[in-house]
Amino acid sequence: MPFPSVYFAIVAYIVGSIPFGKVIAAYVARIDITRRGSGNIGATNVAREIGMKWGIITLILDTLKGLAPMGAFSLYASGSGTGHEIALAGIGLCALLGHMFPLFLKFRGGKGVATALGVYLAMSPLSCLCGLILFVLVVAKWDFISLGSLIAACAMPCFLILFGKPCPFIAASAFMALLICWKHKENIKRLSGGEEPKWKERKRQTKRSISLSNSSSE
16 A cells, blocks of 8 residues: 555544444443434434433544544645545545444444534535534524435535635535435435424434333333
């Protein structure tokens, strides 16, 4: 493996494979998060099942999966040009693939939104801020986390183009949007059929189930 970027890409995939949501849920609440709620290891399901604080911690750690490897490579191999941009984009993609298809969970991972957020931060903080604002506006209007995630992910290539970012970043973000949409295919079906539970409804259902389980154990 003659190029340092290959080593960084491998490490990025391994780091991306660490299921922080599953580890946190097992340590804090002694539950298997893959068998609770939506079954997803991401921050949204963790927040619903064991609390917002732990969901935020999961979000930060999953975001760092994408941001840290790209930042480390930028520090190690500071440079410019198409080759450097392709290497950075590839490392970010490997981190995302690690989260979505983790080595440690038999390649059944999360939906990749938080890790993609870290990649977008490394590519273009300003574009990422625009995506976050769009996400917040969509969720505030319709109360669907999945819809906000999908729209923000699909808009990211446009934001990168708007701010003049290099072609490798734009191509990688378009591929990432496709992966995120594919991972959300069940959500898309439920959204189109009017069956997707809203964020507040799911939180109420989770609280109700927890209170019922607590009362039954007394």
